Amino acid sequence: MAPSITFLGAASTVTGSKYLVRHEGHCALVDCGLFQGYKQLRLRNWQPLGVAPAQIDAVLLTHAHLDHSGYLPLLARDGFHGAVHATAATRELCGILLPDSGHLQEEDAAYLNRHNLSKHSPALPLYTRLDAQRCLRQFHSHALHRSFEPVPGWRATFSSAGHILGAASILLEVGGHRILFSGDLGRDDDLVMAPPEAPPQADTVLVESTYGDRQHPPENMVDELGAVLAPVAKRGGVAVVPVFAVGRAQSVLHAINLLKTRGTLPRQLPVFLDSPMAVNTTALFAQHPQAHRLSTQEVHALSHSATMVQTTEDSKALAKRHGPMVILSASGMATGGRVLHHLALYSGDHRNLIVLTGHQAPGTRGARIAAGEKSIRIHGQDVAIRAQVAQIDSASAHADSDQTLAWLRRLDHAPRQVFVVHGEMAAADRLRERIAHELHWRALVPEQGAVHSL
Numbered sequence: 001m002a003p004s005i006t007f008l009g010a011a012s013t014v015t016g017s018k019y020l021v022r023h024e025g026h027c028a029l030v031d032c033g034l035f036q037g038y039k040q041l042r043l044r045n046w047q048p049l050g051v052a053p054a055q056i057d058a059v060l061l062t063h064a065h066l067d068h069s070g071y072l073p074l075l076a077r078d079g080f081h082g083a084v085h086a087t088a089a090t091r092e093l094c095g096i097l098l099p100d101s102g103h104l105q106e107e108d109a110a111y112l113n114r115h116n117l118s119k120h121s122p123a124l125p126l127y128t129r130l131d132a133q134r135c136l137r138q139f140h141s142h143a144l145h146r147s148f149e150p151v152p153g154w155r156a157t158f159s160s161a162g163h164i165l166g167a168a169s170i171l172l173e174v175g176g177h178r179i180l181f182s183g184d185l186g187r188d189d190d191l192v193m194a195p196p197e198a199p200p201q202a203d204t205v206l207v208e209s210t211y212g213d214r215q216h217p218p219e220n221m222v223d224e225l226g227a228v229l230a231p232v233a234k235r236g237g238v239a240v241v242p243v244f245a246v247g248r249a250q251s252v253l254h255a256i257n258l259l260k261t262r263g264t265l266p267r268q269l270p271v272f273l274d275s276p277m278a279v280n281t282t283a284l285f286a287q288h289p290q291a292h293r294l295s296t297q298e299v300h301a302l303s304h305s306a307t308m309v310q311t312t313e314d315s316k317a318l319a320k321r322h323g324p325m326v327i328l329s330a331s332g333m334a335t336g337g338r339v340l341h342h343l344a345l346y347s348g349d350h351r352n353l354i355v356l357t358g359h360q361a362p363g364t365r366g367a368r369i370a371a372g373e374k375s376i377r378i379h380g381q382d383v384a385i386r387a388q389v390a391q392i393d394s395a396s397a398h399a400d401s402d403q404t405l406a407w408l409r410r411l412d413h414a415p416r417q418v419f420v421v422h423g424e425m426a427a428a429d430r431l432r433e434r435i436a437h438e439l440h441w442r443a444l445v446p447e448q449g450a451v452h453s454l
């Protein structure tokens with residue numbers, strides 16, 4: 001029997017990455033992500049997985065973003081006892097991200113219970129901080145290009161995918177088949193991360209398609225950010241920048257440093273990084289110098305470029321300050337976290353600025369603000385959006401359509417099958433078309449729950 005892949009997530013959508021590979025009574029899960037965005041997607045996190053967690057032999061993670069790792073605490077709590085294989089940086093980042101995700105789930109449930117907003121009484125968290133801390137013990141880290149055996153007789157190898165610290169593509173060799181999972185692919189011209197490596201030869205390729213129907217603009221992030229931040233600094237406004245704690249926070253900080261060095265922004269412009277996770281992640285850049293393209297001096301500058309805000313008290317104290325200032329805070333699509341307090345406080349004033357960086361998943365507050373909605377709901381209140389809104393398209397940490405195609409072209413031989421995953425329907429389908437017409441390879445967009453024999 002040939003191995004099979006079951007698409008348990010990121011099929012015709014961006015989030016919830018989970019691919020179950022089965023062969024001769026064994027199975028491994030590649031990525032173990034949360035569904036995020038639209039409520040009907042988030043509800044999928046509560047539905048049965050389609051495989052008993054206890055039956056899964058191993059999990060392999062491409063990287064630490066929650067849409068690739070955030071389901072792990074639930075999987076472990078519900079009976080998965082195997083090893084979780086990841087790069088060293090991914091393991092450390094999961095140590096930061098997963099307990100925080102558990103904490104947020106607990107806070108959400110507590111909030112619903114306090115305000116009697118749930119149909120369930122009491123509302124329960126999807127998982128807790130403790131669940132997340134427990135699953136961290138199952139992690140095993142591996143160096144790039146060093147093969148290991150996640151399941152007896154199977155071989156797996158990580159190669160660098162750019163994107164964020166620790167991000168990797170995974171080659172899985174099962175029953176004579178070579179299956180390549182691209183993971184999230186970084187871009188060749190990223191400010192902070194190195195370009196993705198050339199892919200190893202494979203029979204089957206799963207390729208991400210977040211930007212499958214788009215090209216990055218020719219502008220670079222530093223110029224784009226400078227153009228919107230400089231006027232706000234001049235008029236004494238406050239710029240609120242929702243950022244992903246991992247990756248985006250560091251590239252925006254690095255860009256602000258460059259702008260201060262160039263004189264585009266005043267050197268004394270106060271900058272706050274209000275996210276303990278982002279602060280801890282920034283510290284990891286010093287520990288993994290080979291995993292990014294910043295010099296030792298640039299990493300040093302990064303950790304001194306902003307006031308690092310750790311405690312809730314210090315975060316609240318920011319509300320007493322006046323502009324000009326820049327506040328970077330998570331979460332990146334304004335779905336939760338401290339950035340909501342800053343948005344609630346500063347969005348109503350036309351002198352202020354909201355800077356959205358990178359892809360905003362449909363259904364998130366970030367996507368609504370980007371679409372120009374005049375009012376959004378935060379903590380049960382309607383908040384008017386009078387502040388200027390800027391979307392920095394060049395801030396993406398993903399390869400665009402051409403870059404993804406160029407990455408695929410570096411395969412020596414045509415794979416027998418390409419599955420286009422991790423994209424909204426339009427983006428996934430456009431990339432599928434390009435692969436079929438420009439490379440003449442077999443490509444399809446799998447459906448949620450579909451099983452394909454290889």
Ligand SMILES: [Zn+2]
Nearest residue numbers: 063065163184
């Ligand atoms: Zn990612």
